[in-house]
Amino acid sequence: KQEVTQIPAALSVPEGENLVLNCSFTDSAIYNLQWFRQDPGKGLTSLLLIQSSQREQTSGRLNASLDKSSGRSTLYIAASQPGDSATYLCAVVEYGNKLVFGAGTILRVKS
């Protein structure tokens, strides 16, 4: 059974810092890996999707990497802003578009 772990559970940084969120998964037989952002009362927003054959994806200040063989992914956020404060969820996409989520990292960026 796939298990997804995210470290750290919570992170508080001053504005402008670069930061890294970590995700690990136990079964490397995945289709894709996604990073989501969850804001209170606003559901989930997909940030980046990495195909299993890819090593990384970039969108603006966000960069996500995937090392399928070691079961790891990282989300790098450059020049963090207070608006980046949210819960970040890593999810492994399995057969049939089923998602297995990690517990999330709660990020607070202080101005």
Place this chain on the structure above:
Amino acid sequence: SAVISQKPSRDICQRGTSLTIQCQVDSQVTMMFWYRQQPGQSLTLIATANQGSEATYESGFVIDKFPISRPNLTFSTLTVSNMSPEDSSIYLCSVAGAFFGQGTRLTVV
């Protein structure tokens, strides 16, 4: 992309009652997914709803407790039956492994 409308956005219910959550997608999709997020925890898949067939439930979830309807390719409902305080959670529908509704925050008292 897909836009998902989910309602109600929140509700407070008495124990022993049932609540039906609706999910409407702006395009036709084969599979719709229902997730639960218990307080302080991450999302867990409840079931996969296919149009024209019975929903497929994940381990720990049963049809009697969480009956699902899927009458067409753009709509699904999840009912939380005979509720107890342990059912207090956020319930979300999803399509295509990437798009989520706003969620329904359920509190059972």
